[in-house]
Amino acid sequence: xxxxxxxxxxxxxxxxxxxxxxxxxxxxxxxxxxxxxxxxxxxxxxxxxxxxxxxxxxxxxxxxxxxxxxxxxxxxxxxxxxxxxxxxxxxxxxxxxxxxxxxxxxxxxxxxxxxxxxxxxxxxxxxxxxxxxxxxxxxxxxxxxxxxxxxxxxxxxxxxxxxxxxxxxxxxxxxxxxxxxxxxxxxxxxxxxxxxxxxxxxxxxxxxxxxxxxxxxxxxxxxxxxxxxxxxxxxxxxxxxxxxxxxxxxxxxxxxxxxxxxxxxxxxxxxxxxxxxxxxxxxxxxxxxxxxxxx
Numbered sequence: 001x002x003x004x005x006x007x008x009x010x011x012x013x014x015x016x017x018x019x020x021x022x023x024x025x026x027x028x029x030x031x032x033x034x035x036x037x038x039x040x041x042x043x044x045x046x047x048x049x050x051x052x053x054x055x056x057x058x059x060x061x062x063x064x065x066x067x068x069x070x071x072x073x074x075x076x077x078x079x080x081x082x083x084x085x086x087x088x089x090x091x092x093x094x095x096x097x098x099x100x101x102x103x104x105x106x107x108x109x110x111x112x113x114x115x116x117x118x119x120x121x122x123x124x125x126x127x128x129x130x131x132x133x134x135x136x137x138x139x140x141x142x143x144x145x146x147x148x149x150x151x152x153x154x155x156x157x158x159x160x161x162x163x164x165x166x167x168x169x170x171x172x173x174x175x176x177x178x179x180x181x182x183x184x185x186x187x188x189x190x191x192x193x194x195x196x197x198x199x200x201x202x203x204x205x206x207x208x209x210x211x212x213x214x215x216x217x218x219x220x221x222x223x224x225x226x227x228x229x230x231x232x233x234x235x236x237x238x239x240x241x242x243x244x245x246x247x248x249x250x251x252x253x254x255x256x257x258x259x260x261x262x263x264x265x266x267x268x269x270x271x272x273x274x275x276x277x278x279x280x281x282x283x284x285x286x287x288x289x290x291x292x293x294x295x
Contacts, residue, residue, distance in 0.1 A: 003061040003266045004204035006088070006195045006219060008211035009077065010067065011178070011232055013054070013255045014044040019179065021231065021251020030252070036077045044077065046255055052271040053259035055081035060268040062202050064088060066191050068183065068215055070142045071096065086202075091185055091215060092194040093145040105197065109189065113145070117172025117186045123147050127184065130164065137180075146185040153180055176214040176233065185215060192222035208265050210258045220244050227261050229254035 011019050014035055022029050033051045036044035046054070057063055058081030066088040067074055074089045074096075087096040095105040124147050127139055135155040141147050161182065165175040168184055176183045191211075199207055209216075209223035212232025217239065220226035225243055228234045231250040240246050249257045263269070 001205045002203055003206045003208065004064060004195075004199055004202055005057060005061045005208045005262050005266070006064045006066045006191070006198070006223065007209060007258070007262070008067060008191075008213070008216050008219070009065055009069070009074075010044070011212045012210050012216075012229065012258065013050070014046050014077065014079075015252045015255065016044055016179075017042075019251065020045065021253070023251075030256075032252070033080070035079055038076060045252065047252055050252075050256040050259055051080040053256065053263060054079060056268060056271050057259060057262055057266070058082040058084070060263070061208075061266050062086070062198075062204060064195065064198055066195060066209070066211075066219060067091075068142075068185075068191075071101065075099075086198045088191060088194040088198070090143040090145050091189050092191045093143055093189055095194050095197065105194070109145075109193075112188045113186050116188045120144065120147065120186075122171065123168070123173060123184050126167065127164075130160075132160075145189060146183060148184065149182045150180055151177075151182050153177075156182070174214065178213050178215075178233065183215065191216065191219040195219060195222055206265070208262050210262070225265050227258050229258065 007013055030047040030049065032045045033048050034042040034045055063081070063084050064086045065074065065079070065084055068091045069089055071089045071094055074087060085098060089096060093106065093109050095102045120141065124141065127147055127149060131139065131149060135152045136149050137152065138150040139147065140150070161175065161177055168175050172187045174185050174187055176185065195207065207223045209219050209226040210228065211219050212229050212234060214233045217234065220228065221241055223243065227245045227247055229250060230248045231254065235246065247254060247257055
């Protein structure tokens with residue numbers, strides 16, 4: 001049986017120093033492995049235990065990193081384990097095959113966006129017009145596909161985010177606030193579409209997924225089984241769905257738990273365990289109205 005694992009990265013499997021969530025006494029904190037360096041500084045981490053679990057997962061399944069990061073941002077991550085044959089970047093806008101963009105896939109994405117939603121330039125102009133220097137620090141465009149702002153989270157009014165969300169929805173776009181980044185992403189630009197394509201190419205019999213943000217909702221709904229951590233937009237909204245298990249763990253330990261869940265569902269052994277990880281029962285809570293939001 002071919003098992004495909006499509007997982008979000010930031011705040012799902014890897015964590016910045018600010019997102020680690022180390023609430024235990026210092027002497028009991030887990031050993032950490034740096035998996036990303038940017039401008040000569042360590043940027044993202046996972047526990048050493050999680051690194052071993054990911055290596056085992058890469059050996060046992062088709063592991064597909066699935067991220068909103070641009071290709072350049074993704075390629076500076078150095079994940080443990082075998083190099084993934086497939087990776088999904090720019091929220092599904094780019095499908096990498098052995099590290100190289102599939103140009104046919106990207107061209108198809110561009111055609112779908114042009115036909116279904118307002119142009120990126122309109123969104124950029126609006127963000128520039130309404131952004132207040134009090135809380136907006138930077139405005140950026142990723143891969144000529146979507147826009148995002150770097151904001152001071154504690155200064156950004158919830159009402160401003162809500163108004164922007166409504167305005168964007170009328171134009172076929174989705175807004176997602178993740179940490180200090182506020183994303184504006186075209187509705188048809190989804191991780192799930194790219195995951196379905198990789199599943200088709202690999203002949204996957206079982207698809208597993210994990211993610212923490214609104215932009216991951218469609219990914220989780222597309223999988224046979226999925227998990228979300230106890231932090232992030234989806235947790236804050238109390239979002240779940242029939243095949244999605246809501247975990248209690250938060251921070252970097254949630255990444256470790258998610259990898260154990262993946263291995264258990266795949267029927268594989270955790271490193272050093274000598275036995276298959278038991279597959280937990282899937283949460284069966286009813287999906288609220290927010291589950292219908294499609295990033």
